[in-house]
Amino acid sequence: MENGTWRFRGNDKLNIDTTDTIGGTLYWLRKTCADNEDEIRPLIPLSNGDPAIFPCFRTSLIAENAVVDALQSAKLNTYCPFFGMLPARRAVAEYLSKDLPYKISDDDVYMTLGCTQAIEVIVTVLASPGANILLPKPGFPTFEARCAFSDLEYRHFDLLPEKGWEMDLDAIEALADENTVAIVVINPGAPCGVVFSYDHLKKVAEIAKKLGIIVISDEVYEHIVFGDTPFVRMATFSSIVPVFTLGSLSKRWAVPAWRMGWLVTCDPCGALRDSGIRDQIMACLSLYSDPVTFIQAALPQILHDTEEEYFAKCINLMRQGANILYNRMNEIPCIACPTKPEGAIFVMVRLDSSMLEDIDDDVDFCYKLAKEESVILMPGVVVGVKNWLRFCYAIEAPDLEDGIDRIKSFCQRHAKQTHIEEL
Numbered sequence: 038m039e040n041g042t043w044r045f046r047g048n049d050k051l052n053i054d055t056t057d058t059i060g061g062t063l064y065w066l067r068k069t070c071a072d073n074e075d076e077i078r079p080l081i082p083l084s085n086g087d088p089a090i091f092p093c094f095r096t097s098l099i100a101e102n103a104v105v106d107a108l109q110s111a112k113l114n115t116y117c118p119f120f121g122m123l124p125a126r127r128a129v130a131e132y133l134s135k136d137l138p139y140k141i142s143d144d145d146v147y148m149t150l151g152c153t154q155a156i157e158v159i160v161t162v163l164a165s166p167g168a169n170i171l172l173p174k175p176g177f178p179t180f181e182a183r184c185a186f187s188d189l190e191y192r193h194f195d196l197l198p199e200k201g202w203e204m205d206l207d208a209i210e211a212l213a214d215e216n217t218v219a220i221v222v223i224n225p226g227a228p229c230g231v232v233f234s235y236d237h238l239k240k241v242a243e244i245a246k247k248l249g250i251i252v253i254s255d256e257v258y259e260h261i262v263f264g265d266t267p268f269v270r271m272a273t274f275s276s277i278v279p280v281f282t283l284g285s286l287s288k289r290w291a292v293p294a295w296r297m298g299w300l301v302t303c304d305p306c307g308a309l310r311d312s313g314i315r316d317q318i319m320a321c322l323s324l325y326s327d328p329v330t331f332i333q334a335a336l337p338q339i340l341h342d343t344e345e346e347y348f349a350k351c352i353n354l355m356r357q358g359a360n361i362l363y364n365r366m367n368e369i370p371c372i373a374c375p376t377k378p379e380g381a382i383f384v385m386v387r388l389d390s391s392m393l394e395d396i397d398d399d400v401d402f403c404y405k406l407a408k409e410e411s412v413i414l415m416p417g418v419v420v421g422v423k424n425w426l427r428f429c430y431a432i433e434a435p436d437l438e439d440g441i442d443r444i445k446s447f448c449q450r451h452a453k454q455t456h457i458e459e460l
């Protein structure tokens with residue numbers, strides 16, 4: 038080979054703009070804050086999705102001790118089965134079955150590296166040539182990114198702010214065709230803070246059955262509810278339609294770094310049995326790294342024994358954060374929060390940038406806010422909706438108040454003269 042004529046090249050599918058992803062956007066916004074050397078105030082992360090950074094959300098002592106004991110047993114330093122260790126799979130089966138009208142079996146459960154890998158696996162498995170999948174908008178952009186990478190076409194149906202962010206059921210039917218294979222439901226709903234009712238989920242199950250498609254239920258925020266609507270698992274309706282339930286320890290136990298998740302087939306009628314999909318999940322998982330053994334080994338104790346007081350404390354903090362956010366949004370006229378969140382850890386608020394002097398849109402707003410106030414908010418466009426902002430309220434109350442004060446003074450400073458009195 039002649040000098041300078043190397044033939045290697047990278048994968049074009051990875052030529053993506055990192056400012057389109059949550060992780061990339063957070064990185065650039067943090068960098069914008071850090072570049073402001075005059076700023077002496079602490080950064081306020083109002084869009085993180087990671088309560089673990091605040092001491093008040095420290096995970097339960099029972100969970101920590103379970104992991105320490107498992108690690109110190111010195112029996113867990115070997116490789117484990119690629120689809121997960123039996124005690125961990127059994128513990129997840131029992132944990133989910135508590136909320137369901139039938140029993141999940143150990144064989145229905147596959148252990149994954151967080152809920153993210155469960156998404157990765159199910160998207161890969163469903164990505165047959167020509168297939169398409171229905172995704173909620175706003176949603177969780179990892180679904181879109183994984184679909185794009187796996188050449189699985191995605192079609193968006195709206196969540197409707199004027200209906201408390203319910204799914205647009207008519208749109209679901211209209212979008213689907215003979216190549217549609219699945220619909221994704223995120224419940225409790227990120228990023229809107231909606232908790233879907235029993236009746237609404239049942240309607241989705243019935244529509245999916247009519248269309249002959251699977252429901253993928255991302256329940257990473259399971260049981261994080263504090264409004265009037267109780268949490269109902271989509272698999273409650275798996276006698277109507279097969280459901281894949283995706284979950285993890287990341288949010289309810291506030292330990293995203295432990296990377297402990299699961300993918301569960303909920304299929305009491307056996308609709309998936311002859312489809313080959315279960316074998317394909319196994320094949321897909323055999324290509325990946327396994328979740329850490331000592332976290333898997335600790336899982337039965339974590340899922341069975343975590344004290345109710347720990348969950349109650351976290352829910353109270355989230356309720357308090359949601360109330361502060363919802364009530365104080367009224368103080369800032371260019372921002373409107375259409376619905377009070379009832380669950381998960383985010384809410385979407387609408388931005389009216391026409392009331393501001395030199396702010397083009399949600400992206401411009403978030404970068405200037407980071408630069409001038411050291412507050413991080415996620416532009417709505419990253420989760421699918423332009424001129425909205427994603428707020429996280431799983432944050433210590435004084436920081437939340439401080440963050441809102443800073444947003445308020447930012448908006449006052451940038452107000453158009455015609456709106457100055459309102460602001």
Ligand SMILES: Cc1ncc(COP(=O)(O)O)c(C=O)c1O
Nearest residue numbers: 086151152153177227257285287
């Ligand atoms: C809706 C949704 N699904 C999945 C995930 C990923 O979860 P994990 O950290 O367990 O991989 C997140 C993380 O923020 C999320 O918001």
